[in-house]
Amino acid sequence: MGNNDENSDLYVGKSVRTLEGKGPVSGRAKYTSDFNFDGQLYAHILRSPHASADIKSIDTSAAEKISGVVKVLTGEEAAKYIDPIPHYIDPTGLGGKVATIRCLALDYVWCYGQPVAVVVAEEKRIAQYAVSKINVDYDIKDPVIDPALALREDAKPVVRDWDSNLITQLPFSNGDPEKAISSADEVIQTEVKVHRFSTQPIETRCYNAVWEAETESITLYGTVQNPHPLRNVLSKVLRMPENKIRIHAPTIGGAFGLKMHGHPEEGLMCILSKLTRRPVKWVESREECLLVGAREQVHNVELAVKKDGTITALRDNFVANTGAPSATPGWAMSFLTGLTMPGPYAVRNLDVLLSAVVTNKPGWNASRGYGKEVTAMALEISIDNAARQLGIDPLEMRCKNFIKSDQFPYDSPTGLIYDSGDYSGVLMKAAKAIDYEGWKVKQKEALKEGRYIGIGIGFELTPEGGAVPGTLVAGYDTSSVKVGPDGSVRVLTGVTSPGSGNPTGIAQIVADELGVKLDTIEVIQGDTTTCPYGFGNASGRSTIVGGGSAAKAAKKVREKIIKVAAALMEVDEKTVNLIQGNITSGDKSISLEEVCYAVYTRAYDVASVVEPPLESTATFKPGLIRHTPDENGRINPYPSYSNAGFIAITEVDIETGQTKLLKISVAHDCGKAINPILVEGQANGAISFGIGGSMSENIVFDENGRQLTNNFMDYVMPRAHDVPEILQSHHDSPNPVTYMGLKGAGEAGVGGSASAIVNSVNNALSPFGVLITDLPLTAPRVWAAIQLARKNQPQRKVA
Amino acid sequence: MEDLLEDTVLIQLRINGKYHELEISPSVSLLDLLRDELNFKGTHMGCMTGHCGACTVMINGKTAKSCITLASTLSNVDITTIEGLSDEEGNLSPLQESFWNTAGFQCGYCAPGMLFLTKELLEDNPNPTDDEIKTALEGTLCRCTGYQSLIRAVKDAAENISASKS
Incomplete structure (x- = not known):
């Protein structure tokens, strides 16, 4: 199973075209x-x-x-x-x-x-x-718009029967951060302001x-x-x-x-x-x-570091402006931002405090990355600032602090259990693909011509398949595999697809496990009356649990088909092969349809060896999730920890502040790729979110709290020319607790690429000492930062 | 009782080769006419301001955004919607086959824009560079793919179409 060979009889690992793709290209898909x-x-x-x-x-x-x-x-x-x-x-x-x-x-x-x-x-x-x-x-x-003002004692409560504007204030702490910070060689502070940008x-x-x-x-x-x-x-x-x-x-x-x-x-x-x-x-x-918001957070990061770049503690007092209360899951993204600290880094001393605040802006909803993208942005931009101040290569600084590949499963300081990973392997792969060292040379050459090229790094850890105790955000899911008397297959899943192609990935899994041709399978999703009880699409879970449960159900149905085929051919079932719908035993063969028809019609004689019908429903419940709190009251809501490393190359026009993203490299560890072309598509899409989020997408309000951003002229999302060539490498460190080592794709890309782009622009402008951490990096903002730096340091020589 | 009665306008259109004579409200967009009156649901609403391109159709062989086109301004024109790209039996055109085979789309909601922009590009320029493809696709937003797979699909379509002509 899991053969990547294009000549193999198996479907998993192949970039087959989607089963559901004909509808959209012909205009017949029904939205x-x-x-x-x-x-x-x-x-x-x-x-x-x-x-x-x-x-x-x-x-x-x-x-x-x-x-x-x-x-x-x-x-x-x-x-x-x-x-x-x-x-x-x-x-x-x-x-x-x-x-x-x-x-x-x-x-x-x-x-x-x-x-x-x-x-x-x-x-x-x-x-x-x-x-x-x-x-x-x-x-x-008078509205309350600014979260800092919302937190003041005299602030009017947005919710009239509340005594303050805090939804919750939660610490994420471990070790002895106070001691680590007071004994550090240096403590590097970075304020990272992530703005309001959304899904659209x-x-x-x-x-x-x-x-x-x-x-x-x-x-x-x-x-x-x-x-x-x-x-x-x-x-x-x-x-x-x-x-x-x-x-x-x-x-x-x-x-x-x-x-x-x-x-x-x-x-x-x-x-x-x-x-x-x-x-x-x-x-x-x-x-x-465009009313639906997300992500607006202000982080005050302090990194305690040794001179050699080792991070000994992380402190981050951060505030999330979640807008007015909403019943959607948006507000809880801020919780994930804190829980995912300190990401891929082996920092044990942690002092993180989340203040989730309500204001009179419209509320949030969930947004790709689900808060973990903001963790990446806060960490990665801060680490780059630290590397700059310490005079250490930012790639080296990251590799020095990454959790090592032999440390998994890894107990994070917030209580998470990371399943697997090879973070420095991932990042080095991304660096090699884009020729990181080569770009350093090109950067120096360009600078001699007065061109400002930047090289930026980003890394992100995106826990996937989340399960929150006491909610209908579950870690498991269920699928049914049903084979009719004619041998055609229906797969009904509790997971749904937002248009990502997961029905095809699930069908590929079922085709291999059952032993049938892919085009005999129909995947049915999204109907509460026909589909098994399920939790739908969220948190990169659909192939992990939808595919995992469909595989289990398909195996059980396969057993029945083999048994009846053996009875019909009068051979030992151990000798029966079933692949791509061909049933053979030695030189004997029988059609799949004949066997399936017999299961339904000859239940009292030759098919009595199995219980009809040819249907099975199974649930896949990944391990590693721990909902019983540990001695510190902490849980691990995720079975799977996808991760990705990014290098972004930008060029900044210092006269206009305009940034051009030249190239981006990503190495992505999402475990086994069932359909590589679809998995790549997920990462490319997420990177496009990171590009828009870091450079142009921004939802703004006037001083009275009225939203000014209300169409696609104001909300500037990437168009074809805004996304450069994306170099994508796959780095597979399989998850030991999921079917085929799946980790989940779809979220990784947003925060890592956004951080790499911000770090790249700051790197391009490092000759001016510019450090922009207030996002997005629109041209006026970049231009203003250059002007300010030039005014403050007129005598500074360009390196 | 307040009534919203309006004068109507008589227009004549050919849609996907079929003649229509219609009495319409002067304020109705071509998008709403196609979707709500004529049941061409493949043309999609994404923004109603002409920015996203999900509503793209061809009017006399040129791409147009139907959400910002007043239907009453059109008469005696030929309109092609996405449904008109495949033949009556539902066989896909080489252009559509390429987008499907190469996973050009994810959700496919932007398909009308991407397919018609590609058709228009390849009719003028059968062998475009990446840069020319990007310029051609600027008029339609895709939120799923980061455009990488769309560029791949357009290139495949260019090959597929020239192969089908030779």
Whole structure:
């Protein structure tokens, strides 16, 4: 199993084209907004234009008088029919405070863009027009936008019944950081400011709720990453049992965390459908999509170091501005940022303190990297600053401090258990692929011509397959493999795909384990009624647990096929071969279809050696996860620790501050690659997030907390020319506790590439002594830093 | 009761080779007309400001963003949507085969933009360089691939199309 040979009879390890790829290229894939039903109605949402205000009254009478308007719903009326949204990850589980999250604001609004009322109409344009006729009388309050001000004792609480704006404050500590810091050769401080940037899949969210009169139930077609857990949430919101709710997530046009649930519109469409007894659909506008925030954190990193570059302690007091409370899992990314410290580095003395703060900005949702990308950015930018101040090569400084490949499994100082890794091997591979030493020479040559080339390093550890105790974020998942009387195969999984190709990877695994041809397999996902209970797509888990469970189920079905084939051929089952649908024993053979048909039709004679039907359901539950707290109360929520090393080459135009990313090299350890071309695609996509995040994507607000970034002209994502050649190497150190050593792909790339780019720009500008740690590196910001440095050090010689 | 009645405009279009005579609202976008009235769901909404390219179609053989095209301004034009790239039996064109075979797309939501921009490029320039491919694809955003696989797909399409012509 796991043969990479293209001539092998096995599918795993081959870059086969995707089973699901024909739909999108032909325009026939059905994304959520492509579904329409008889009697379809359309919803449009009225959102708060203020960051903080009391709602004194809402007058809906003019909207109701418009012909074609079917229903206008305000927060006050909604509260009669629906309950608050339970949290995806409840802050109380992490010692935090919980706010009541409603689908529509009641009494007051706590952020710009918060839903206040909704109109349902026969046509989209009527709903949109009617929303403009709703009159809300607001008493506008001063908003709390800056997290530092939000933390002051006299700050007004964003959540009126809270005593402060802290969701939670959590320490991550180990060893004796105080002693290490006071006895260090040097303590190097770096303030890293990571800005607000988000996911922005090209398909925005969409929900279409259908009231099923016959069964008095609701079917929700939606852009949903986690259908079964959402069903649980909606059962509480709608006061309906789970068996009266069906979630169907069809083809998804990219998710990256955005389509994890807790959004008000999910419950709203359902209740509107129940009230109107008709299907109600809402398609998120890009402006609405840009409201969903992520990542904004300020880190104050102190590294205690020896003169030789050994890091002896890490202190980081960091603040996350998570915006207004949200039931989505976004806020908890800040927890992962702390938990993943100190990343790949063998630093035992740790003093990290997270302050997760609410403000009157719109809330977060999960975002590719899930906080671990910010850990990488804070660490990598700080380590580069330290290497610069110590006069040590940044590559050497990292290799000196990495956990060594013979130290795994490794108990991290925050309680994590890293499964496997070869961090210096990974980083050196990335360096070699791009010719790191060669670029140093080119850099010197360029500088003589007045060109500023930078070489930057980044590394990231991305724990994958996370499981949070007491939540529906589970470590395991389940698949069913079903072979029909005709020998065709259906695989139903509890995991879902955001468009990443995991159905094909899972089918490759099943084809090999079962012994059938790939094109006889259909993978079915995203339907709570037909698929096994599962936890969907998150945390790079889909192939680890979706593939792992499908392999187990396929093995059991294979055993039945072999047994019946042996009985039909009258041979010993040990002599039966089954590969690519060909069943042989010595010189005898029998068709797969004949065997499968016999299982269903001859259960009382020749096929009685097995229990029909040819179906099996299995669960894969990876090891290493530890939810029973250790003596320090710490858990390990991850089975798998993917990692990646990056080298970025940039050139900065010092007259304009414009940065050009010339080349980027990545070495990626995600364990076994089931379909290498798809795995590469995951890393390339994540790197593109890092490029945009470090250089151009930024969501900004005015001083009143009104969001100014509301379209793709303001929110600048990479286009084709912004992404240079990506040199990708694979470095496989298999995970001992997963099927085939899988580690999970998809998240690694964001934080590592972003850090490498920032470090590269700072490296390019090191002749000026420039160190920019306030992101993103837009041209005006870089230009200003160069000007400031020139003013302060006019006599400084260019090296 | 307030009514949103509007005057209508009569337009005549050929969509994927088929003639349509339609009475439409003057304010409807070509995107909404295609999706909501004519059921061409392969043309996608991504931004409604003309920046993302997921709504790309061809109007008289040139790429256009249907979300910022008022349908009422069009008459007697030939429109090709993504559904028109394959034949009536659903056989894919060499261009589509290349994108599928080489894993050009991940989620595929941007496919209308990428496929039509590539078609337009290769009609003018059958053998483009990487740089020319990037310039051609600038009009459509892809959030999944980092463009690496799209460039690979365009190159494969260039070969595939010239092979199918020879």
